[in-house]
Amino acid sequence: MINNIGFIGLGIMGKPMAGHLIRGGHKLFLHSRSGVPEELIKEGGNRCATPKEVAQNAEIIFLMLPDAPDVEKVLFGHGGIADSLNKHPTKKIIVDMSSISPLKTIKFADRINQLGCDYVDAPVSGGDVGAKNATLTIMVGADESVFDKIKPILGLMGQTITLIGANGAGQICKVANQIIVALTVEAVGEALLFASKAGADPARVRQALLGGFASSRVLEVHGNRMIKRSFDPGFRIELQQKDLAIALSCASELGVSLPNTAITQSLYNACIAHGDAKWDNSAIVCMLEKLSNHQIKN
Incomplete structure (x- = not known):
């Protein structure tokens, strides 16, 4: 069972989604460029200074960011997730729930795979209402074995969860x-x-x-x-x-x-x-x- 989860991007969508994971019994490691909301800390979330720190503590890391440049910076920039992956023996899973270019997604997935970790694109539909009520529709691009592993966690945030195909298919x-x-x-x-x-x-x-x-x-x-x-x-x-x-x-x-x-x-x-x-x-x-x-x- 995956217990330690990272969540990066705690805006209108990410904040309630992370809250559902905490209330689902998981230990959350949190980072957001706008700061981690205090209510998530009070619920038991752990504040991290960088995406790298999130990745060092979590088995699976969720991203909910505005656009591809933001995702790329969090993944591969200074203090990014990749700085932890290439020095860590554990095979981790990166789940990008942002809405970005399918072509960019495939490139990001290839780079993460080369570091020995799995990558999932899992954009959502349902807006802030769906995020608050955990009724999001989640469209997944991933290997089937990885999808099966993370589906129960996705189920804490969404209602309709569909594996569309390989990386990029979700986007x-x-x-x-x-x-x-x-x-x-x-x-x-x-x-x-x-x-x-x-x-x-x-x-x-x-x-x-x-x-x-x-x-x-x-x-x-x-x-x-x-x-x-x-x-x-x-x-x-x-x-x-x-x-x-x-x-x-x-x-x-x-x-x-x-x-x-x-x-x-x-x-x-x-x-x-x-x-x-x-x-x-x-x-x-x-x-x-x-x-x-x-x-x-x-």
Whole structure:
């Protein structure tokens, strides 16, 4: 049984996820560039000064970081995880739950494997609500034997846990997930804006749609945020924009056309240009409203 666990990255998602592991009976070694939250220490977590220190104490190390450069720095930078792995006799497991490029993931996995350790990409879907309620969907890229070893631990953080394939496959699945989510968020924004401009109560429209074929988790959660103008993250616009950039970059290399993804990405780019990068991604409706008002004025 794996008892000593490391967790690096304790933001909106990572903090509740680490809490579930502590309450699941594991000893947690924690590090975050923004500092380790005191409530996790009070629950029994152990503060570490560097990712290297986390890796020295843990059998399995989870990462929940914003982007590939952050993952690379934690893994291979000065004081990073790799500084411990190449001097440690125990075969450890690195589980990256961040959402990053599948191509970068495969490169990181190769480097970790060369140090004699296992690598898992396990990005998640479900947002801050799923992280708090331990109901995340977890998409895994790993060897089957490694997956079987860590699945009970993943089960403390998520509800639907699927082995997609080898390293990189989890991230490929997450890219597909983000395409669907982002385009659906944009579609919900358009629909509720249309309803409002046409003179209907968007809250009642949303309620009716939740009982029909247009029903979705996005309509339920993000539609409600749009109506209530509640744009505290959540999943920030800048992260959604980053994920769609990964999708479009990978698609370009594969020779795949993603026209609606590109259009939605342009709207998120505009949100960022208007200073809304830190808002929840449901705030794309604000950009749709600005474009609508501009057309009316013209």
